Amino acid sequence: MPSALPDGEPVPADGALPASALAGAADRPLGFYLHVPYCATRCGYCDFNTYTATELRGTGGVLASRDNYAETLADEIRLARKALGDDPRPVRTVFVGGGTPTLLAAGDLVRMLGAIREEFGLAPDAEVTTEANPESVDPAYLAELRAGGFNRISFGMQSARQHVLKVLDRTHTPGRPEACVAEARAAGFDHVNLDLIYGTPGESDDDWRASLDAATGANPDHVSAYALIVEEGTQLARRIRRGEVPMTDDDVHADRYLIAEEMLSRAGFSWYEVSNWATSEAGRCLHNELYWRGADWWGAGPGAHSHVGGVRWWNVKHPGAYASALAEGRSPGAGREVLSSEDRRVERILLELRLRDGVPLDLLRAEGRAAADRALSDGLLRPEPFAEGRAALTLRGRLLADAVVRDLVD
Numbered sequence: 016m017p018s019a020l021p022d023g024e025p026v027p028a029d030g031a032l033p034a035s036a037l038a039g040a041a042d043r044p045l046g047f048y049l050h051v052p053y054c055a056t057r058c059g060y061c062d063f064n065t066y067t068a069t070e071l072r073g074t075g076g077v078l079a080s081r082d083n084y085a086e087t088l089a090d091e092i093r094l095a096r097k098a099l100g101d102d103p104r105p106v107r108t109v110f111v112g113g114g115t116p117t118l119l120a121a122g123d124l125v126r127m128l129g130a131i132r133e134e135f136g137l138a139p140d141a142e143v144t145t146e147a148n149p150e151s152v153d154p155a156y157l158a159e160l161r162a163g164g165f166n167r168i169s170f171g172m173q174s175a176r177q178h179v180l181k182v183l184d185r186t187h188t189p190g191r192p193e194a195c196v197a198e199a200r201a202a203g204f205d206h207v208n209l210d211l212i213y214g215t216p217g218e219s220d221d222d223w224r225a226s227l228d229a230a231t232g233a234n235p236d237h238v239s240a241y242a243l244i245v246e247e248g249t250q251l252a253r254r255i256r257r258g259e260v261p262m263t264d265d266d267v268h269a270d271r272y273l274i275a276e277e278m279l280s281r282a283g284f285s286w287y288e289v290s291n292w293a294t295s296e297a298g299r300c301l302h303n304e305l306y307w308r309g310a311d312w313w314g315a316g317p318g319a320h321s322h323v324g325g326v327r328w329w330n331v332k333h334p335g336a337y338a339s340a341l342a343e344g345r346s347p348g349a350g351r352e353v354l355s356s357e358d359r360r361v362e363r364i365l366l367e368l369r370l371r372d373g374v375p376l377d378l379l380r381a382e383g384r385a386a387a388d389r390a391l392s393d394g395l396l397r398p399e400p401f402a403e404g405r406a407a408l409t410l411r412g413r414l415l416a417d418a419v420v421r422d423l424v425d
C-alpha cells in the first residue's frame with residue numbers, strides 16, 4: 016500500500032488557515048493540484064495514492080466511487096474558497112495528477128476545472144495540465160479537454176521497449192505515447208510532456224537510447240526523466256527481493272543520466288531542474304516551478320498535500336474517508352504543520368539546489384557554506400553563478416545532487 020502520512024496537528028473542521036498563512040499572499044502565485052486516485056491496474060513500481068476497482072471494492076461504498084468523484088472534488092474547491100476568504104488571487108496553474116486522471120470522463124476533468132474557474136477565476140495565461148496514460152485517451156477525448164480549457168498534457172511513456180514496459184507492468188504498446196503527442200498537437204495543446212523512467216531491471220543503455228530517440232522524435236516540448244525508485248512495499252521490491260529481477264545499481268543510473276543529458280541537449284532540450292528538460296522557457300512546467308520555489312498551492316483530493324504561506328497540510332488518504340468528510344461538510348485535512356523559518360530555509364535549499372539557477376549562498380550557514388566551497392573546488396558547483404552568490408550544480412553535481420544537498424543544509 017502507499018506510504019503513510021505524517022502526524023502533525025489537527026486541521027480545523029472548516030479548513031480555516033491561521034492568519035499568518037495569508038499575510039503577503041497577493042505577492043505569491045496560487046496553484047491547484049487535483050489528485051485523481053484511480054488506476055485500471057497498479058504498476059508494480061508505483062506507491063502513489065491510487066486504487067484499482069478491486070482495491071476499492073467493499074471499502075468506502077458508493078462515496079469512494081469514481082462516478083461521484085468530480086462533484087466530491089468540487090466540494091473541496093468550494094471549501095478552499097471559504098478557507099482562503101477574500102484572497103483575490105486568480106489561479107495561475109492547475110495540475111490534475113494521479114493515479115490516472117484520464118480514467119475519468121473528459122467532462123469530469125473539465126467540470127473540476129470549472130469549479131476552480133467559478134470559485135477563484137483563472138489567470139488569463141493560466142497553465143492547465145493533466146497527466147494522461149497513453150492507453151486511456153483518443154482524439155475525441157483530447158479535443159474535449161482542450162475545448163474545456165486544458166492547454167498542457169503529460170503522458171506517462173516510461174520506455175519505448177516492450178520488455179521494459181512489461182517489467183514496469185505498463186499496459187500501453189510501444190509507439191502509442193508518440194502517437195498521443197501527435198494527437199494532442201492536433202487537438203491544439205500548446206505544451207506536451209513525456210515522462211520517462213530509466214534504470215528499470217533488464218533495461219540496457221541501448222534500450223534507454225531508443226526510448227530517448229522515440230521521445231524526442233515525437234516532438235514534445237518537455238521531457239521528464241526519472242531514475243526508477245524501488246519503493247518499499249511495492250510488487251517490484253518484492254520481485255527484486257525474491258531474485259526474480261535484478262536491482263539496478265547507482266553507476267548504471269549515473270550512466271543513463273549522462274546519456275539523457277547528451278541526447279536531450281542534442282535534440283534541442285535544456286535542463287531546468289535535475290529531472291526536467293524543455294525546448295524553451297515557455298515549455299517549462301510552471302506548476303512544478305511553483306512547488307520548487309515555495310509558492311502557494313492547494314492540493315485537493317485524497318492524500319493531496321497543500322502549502323499556503325508556510326502552513327503545510329495533507330488530506331486523508333482513502334477516497335471513502337475523503338468523500339465522507341466532504342459529504343458531512345468537514346475538511347478532509349488529516350494533519351498540518353506550521354513551518355519554522357529553519358524548516359523553510361532547509362526546504363528552499365533542498366528544492367532550489369536542483370534548479371538550473373541554483374540556490375542563494377546567503378541561505379547557507381557556516382558549515383553549509385564551507386561545504387559549498389568544497390563542492391566548488393570538487394567541480395560540483397559552477398564557478399560563474401558561485402561568484403554571483405549562487406550555488407548551482409554542474410553536470411557532475413547533478414549526478415550527485417542528493418549528496419551535495421545533504422552537505423549544504425548543515
Ligand SMILES: C[S@@+](CC[C@H](N)C(=O)[O-])C[C@H]1O[C@@H](n2cnc3c(N)ncnc32)[C@H](O)[C@@H]1O
Pocket residue numbers: 060061062063112113114115116146147148170171172173210211212241242243244245246
Ligand atoms: C504517479 S505517475 C501518474 C501518471 C500516470 N498514471 C502514469 O503512470 O503515467 C507520474 C510519473 O511518476 C513517475 N514515477 C512513478 N513511480 C515512480 C518510481 N517508483 N520511480 C520513478 N518514477 C516514478 C512516472 O514516470 C510517472 O509517469
Ligand code: SF4
Pocket residue numbers: 053054056057058061062063065113114115148171
Ligand atoms: S498508472 Fe501511473 S499512477 Fe497508476 S499505478 Fe501506474 S504509475 Fe502509478
